Structure formats: C-alpha cells, structure tokens
Amino acid sequence: xxxLSLLACNSQNELPANEPLNSRFHDxxxxxxxxxxxLAFTTNRNGQEQIALYDLEQRRFLDAPGLNRSGVIATxxxxxxxxxxxxxxxxxxxxxEIALYDRITAQAxxxxxxxxxxxxxxxxxxxxxxxxxxxxxRGQWDIEVLDRGPNIELDIADGTPLDVAP
Numbered sequence: 001x002x003x004l005s006l007l008a009c010n011s012q013n014e015l016p017a018n019e020p021l022n023s024r025f026h027d028x029x030x031x032x033x034x035x036x037x038x039l040a041f042t043t044n045r046n047g048q049e050q051i052a053l054y055d056l057e058q059r060r061f062l063d064a065p066g067l068n069r070s071g072v073i074a075t076x077x078x079x080x081x082x083x084x085x086x087x088x089x090x091x092x093x094x095x096x097e098i099a100l101y102d103r104i105t106a107q108a109x110x111x112x113x114x115x116x117x118x119x120x121x122x123x124x125x126x127x128x129x130x131x132x133x134x135x136x137x138r139g140q141w142d143i144e145v146l147d148r149g150p151n152i153e154l155d156i157a158d159g160t161p162l163d164v165a166p
C-alpha cells in the first residue's frame with residue numbers, strides 16, 4: 001500500500017527503472033526505435049494514460065522528464081532511429097495535438113498548436129525530420145507530412161552530422 005502511494009505522488013509520472021516490462025497493467029501501441037534498442041508504448045501503470053520508454057538492452061525503464069505531465073493524456077508514440085525523438089499525441093485543452101519530445105534536451109513541443117483540424121496516428125521518420133499523420137482537414141481522413149526543416153539536428157546512428165553539399 002505504501003509503494004502505491006509513493007508512485008501516485010511521483011510528480012514526474014516516471015516508472016521505476018527496475019519494474020518488469022510485462023505487467024498486469026494495460027500496455028499497448030508499441031513503437032520500436034530504428035536501431036532496435038528502445039521501445040515506447042502507452043501504459044496506465046501510474047493511473048493515467050502515458051508513454052513509457054524501455055531500454056531493451058539494459059532491460060529497464062528510462063526517465064523522460066517533461067514527457068508525461070500529470071492530468072495530460074499521451075498516446076500513439078513513434079520513435080526515430082536511435083530514439084532521440086519521440087512524436088506522440090497529447091491532449092491540450094481537450095483537443096488532440098501532435099507533440100515532439102527530444103530526449104537529449106528533455107523538451108517537449110506541440111507541433112500542431114495552430115493547426116485547426118483533427119489529427120491522429122503520427123509517425124516520425126528515422127532521422128527525425130519528417131512526421132506523417134492523418135488529418136481530417138477535408139472532412140475525411142487524409143495523410144499529411146510535416147517537414148521540421150533542414151536546420152534541425154538529425155537523429156543519426158552515430159551522432160555524426162551529415163555533410164550536405166550546397
């Protein structure tokens with residue numbers, strides 16, 4: 001009983017690192033990083049729908065400060081090549097938005113704040129530059145691709161910047 005009380009008070013909504021991957025809780029919507037080392041999925045282990053990050057090599061949950069906020073639903077995760085970038089759906093004032101979390105900076109940003117239409121099922125490219133998603137802009141579900149631009153720091157396997165000829 002004491003353990004459950006302590007978990008409920010965890011302000012970061014983080015999972016204990018040594019908790020097993022499979023549990024009695026409802027876990028779904030798995031996403032594997034391109035290099036196969038990280039697993040992101042939706043879980044209700046802390047009493048609300050949130051995203052968990054699990055290191056498959058070290059067999060432990062990872063801290064992700066700033067990813068899960070109390071009282072805010074996070075769902076539909078998608079990971080880039082090494083798992084640096086995570087794109088997901090989150091609720092903002094009762095509306096679903098696409099958000100991007102950067103594990104290096106521990107910052108999350110809403111990408112569709114000015115977007116007026118319903119969105120769902122975001123997927124991030126391996127390098128983290130492009131995000132595809134479904135939108136109801138035309139009154140039916142269509143596919144759109146958001147380009148984060150040429151100046152973002154790409155998720156490259158060894159972290160080395162790419163030389164792009166002008």
